[in-house]
Amino acid sequence: MQRFSQNSKTKKPGQQPLRIIRLQINLFNPTTPLLFDIMKSLILAAGEGLRLRPITETIPKVMIPLAGTPIIEYVVNALVKNGITDISIVVGYKKEAVMDHFGDGARFGAxxxxxxxxxxxxxxxxxxVSQSALEGESEFLVLGGDNVIFAETLYSLLESSCHAPALLAKNEPHNVSQYGAVTLKGKNLVEKLDEKPRNSDGALISLGIYKFNGSVFDVAKRCVGRGELTIPHIIRELTTQKFGVRAVVTDGAWMDVVYPWDMLKVNGELMSSLLGSTAGTIEEGVVIKGNVEIGRGSTIRSGSYIVGPVRIGAGCDIGPCAYVSQSTLIGDNAAIGPFSCIKNSLVGSDSKIGSGCRISDSIISQGAAIGSNSSNTSGPCRIEVGNTYEKAELFGFLAGEDVVIGDGVVxxxxxxxxxxxxxxxxxxxQGTIPSNARVI
Structure with a gap:
């Protein structure tokens, strides 16, 4: 990494001070260098994720694993691949889970x-509250830690000519009501950001990824003082100022997990690019088709049939004669009993599924135990989330951490x-059963 700046003695009267820029190897096209102003980023990762309960009763939303990787790790990797390695993470709820995973960041190149x-x-x-961590930065990125993104997504904002303040947006009209509508004036000037639009015709969605400079903290202080506590409040005030807010539209990947059934959808999309590898023991008579990843110390017993994309963690015991398919993710040290069938499901670490089970489109959390010959139905349904009911296009059931289900349960x-x-x-x-309840 090199920094270039012009000696201040050569600056002409009235000339704007030259910015320090950085020469960085372009990971997407190594023959072309990147020139980015951004040196630092702030990841917001303090929230719980209430709509994902009971999963988030024990871990923050950002640490939910999808395709075997915590959500926030996708964000860190995207930053590092763009050469932004100085990262501050705002933590709060269950902060130890984030801090223990990343440490000082050296393992992730940050x-x-x-x-x-x-x-x-x-x-x-x-x-x-992050102002002191960003002091001295001419421009910096602020982004959520609870969305799956990739390097190409951030590159759209970094390589654009738009200076701070700016936001990253995407053209997904069917999702505008869920994420908020960005309306433009002219080519890229943000006219308004509406969190709950009644009419979203022609609007973009905001991805919660922003480029700011130090002046944003004065605006944040005023907003918080008025009880306006979200960054969209800041954006709305900035749109009234002289230079306004610019929008950069990306076609890069951006995946959000709002409800438990979203986990299955996003996991399936991520698993589609899985590369198969086997580090465990594959007994005679096992059939493996497609891209299947099997972790170290796992055993796939004879007669089992696995159709990828499937990821099986370390230390697992599968079968004999088990069937696993359709974007299923199985965590470390899990056990799937003989003659069980698992499709399009997330099976947490240290969980156990007995013999003869039929599990599909479902989430089995860490440490859960499912008795033999248990099964589930799946399909479209309405699920209680807080004080409302939300529609899931396809979902089975969710078993929270350390749930115990007896034999023959449907x-x-x-x-x-x-x-x-x-x-x-x-x-x-059926329905929502509260934590620590007994069904007898």
């Missing part, structure tokens, strides 16, 4: 520091079992 947001009051407040589509629930054998369950 230098990572942490900002503590003791009370999760909103993203504008998170930005304000879970109807849309069933949510909270952490630590215990279900007696031969029951038919």
């Amino acid at each position: 230098k990572i520091s942490y900002v503590f947001q003791e009370r999760q009051l909103g993203t504008a407040h998170a930005l304000l 879970a109807r589509e849309g069933t949510i079992l909270g952490r630590g629930c215990n279900v007696a054998p031969l029951k038919v369950i």
Whole structure:
């Protein structure tokens, strides 16, 4: 890495000070150097993810693994691949999970520091408490840690000629009502950002990825003082100022997980690019088709049939005569019993699924135990989330951490079992069952 700047003695009267720029190898086209102003980034990762309960009762949303990688790690990798290695992460809820995973960042090719947001009051407040971590930076990135992105997505903003303040947007009209509408005036000037638009015709969605400079902290202070606690509040005030806010439109990948069933969809998209590898023991008579990754110390027992994309973690015991397929992710030290069938599901670490089970389109959290001959139905359903009901196009059931389900249980589509629930054998369950409940 090299820095270039012109000696201040050569600056002409009235000339704007020259910015320090950085020469960085372009990972997407190594023959072309990148010239980026951005030296530092701030990842917002303090929230819980209430709509993902009971999964987020024990880990923050940013640490949910998809295709075997925590969501926030995709964000860190995207920054590092663009040469932005000085990263601050705002942590709060279950902060130890994030800090233990990343440490000082050296393992990920980054230098990572942490900002503590003791009370999760909103993203504008998170930005304000991070001011000292960003002092001295002419421009910096601010982005959420709970969306899956790739290097190409950030590159769209970094290589654009738009100076701060700027935001990254995407043309996805069917999602505007869920993420907020960005309306432009002219080519790229943001006219307004509406979080709950009634009419979204022609609008873009905001990806929650921003380029700011130091002047944003004065605006953040005013917004927080008025009780306006999110970055969209900051953007709305900035649009009224002289230079406004510019939008950069990207066609790069951006995936959001709002509800548990979104985890299955995003995991499936990520698994489509899985490269197969085997580090475990494959017994005689096993059939493996497609891209299948098998972790070290795992055993796939005779007669089992695995159709990729499938990822099986380390230390797992699968079969004999088990069937696993369709973007299934199995965590470390999990066990799938004989003659069980697992399709399009997330099976957490240290979980156990007995013999003869039929599990599809479902999430089995860490440490859960499913008795033999249990099964689920799946399909479109409406699921209680907080005080509302949300529609899932396709979902089976969710078993929270350390759930115990007896033999012969049937879970109807849309069933949510909270952490630590215990279900007696031969029951038919449906609806939302709170944590630590017993079904007898």
